[in-house]
Amino acid sequence: MTNLNIQFRNRIGFPEYEPITFDNLATVLEKSAKSIPFENLCIIANRTNEITKENLINKIISNNEGGLCYELNGILHIFLLENGFDAKLIYGVVYDHNNQRWSTTGRSHVANIITHNGKKYLVDTGFGANLPLKPVPLTGEIITSSNGEFRVEKAQTEQGNYILYIKLKYKDAVWKIGYAFDTTKAITDYSELNNVQKIIMEHPESSFNKKPLITQLTDKGSVILTDNSVTEWIDGKVEKQDIDPKGYKDLAKNYFGIQA
Structure with missing residues (x-):
């Protein structure tokens, strides 16, 4: 077992030597969501680093910080691969409910897709307080967790080929769009996440470069x-x-x- 594997488990409070399986992946996601904060402090303080595997580990594991979607799902991707999952990072476009349109920052959300027994699932630990906390199948099936209800439906749009719908517990009376994502264009190297970081840092309509x-x-x-x-x-x-x-x-x- 690698140092990263042990350190990530320690970071979220998961037993060091318990195998990570599809059946207990929901536990990993819930512990991650309650242990690693979603935050933009490096963006606000203008002290970001190049996105590399080593820098993600240093920031979130060694320095005990949190991060934004590309960092949180980036470190989760490393952990999933370490534990034998078939996982890939993909881009998404968040829906801007305030303005009733897709975010003008474009494909600046990052999430994971895993394949298990020939079936694909969305796995996301970087969507603020809107996390499913469980793998969500790309079949339209509704998944219920302590955070609400979630489903993914196939939809060919300019933003991608699937849409995540969410209905948060206590907060949403009806289903709403979370984001669209594209399973056909995987992120093949962590260096690609630097483009996402640049958009979030510099785009005038980015919601994460204004205040902490x-x-x-x-x-x-x-x-x-x-x-x-x-x-x-x-x-x-x-x-x-x-x-x-x-x-x-x-x-x-x-x-x-x-x-x-």
Whole structure:
């Protein structure tokens, strides 16, 4: 077993020597979502590094940081391969519900597709608080987790050939589009993720280059921290508090274990 395999398990609290199988992959995804925050602090601080396998391991495992979709799903991809999964990284386009259109940042979402017993599944640990927490088959079958209901349907669009639909527990009364993705164009090298990072850093309509954001799922819901507020979802009830920007760093450390 490699150091990365052991270190990732330790990072998320999964037993070192328990085999990772398709049957317990949901446990890996849930533990990852509750251990590794979705955050853009390196983007905001302008201290990003080139995306390489080594740098992903250093950031998320060695330095105990979180990351955005391309980093979180990038490190998960490495871990899946280490444990014998047939996995590939793919691009997606997030749906912008505020403006009722596909995101103008284009194919800037990154997720995993795994193949198990000839069947393909979407596996995503980098979609903020909107995570399925289980592999979602590309068949339209509805998957239910502690975070809500999720399904993937085939749909030929300019954005890709499948669409993820989500209905978050306590939050969504009806199904909504999460993102479209393309299974025909796999990411073949981690260096390709630098293009995604560049878009997120520089695009004027990127939602991640304006102000700091940290979010993570919890046993009872989720927590979201910005430089001026903290929002907690606890058993379906939301509590939001304005905060003093001076206290932001303390809250980042207390809630997420991150040095902001």
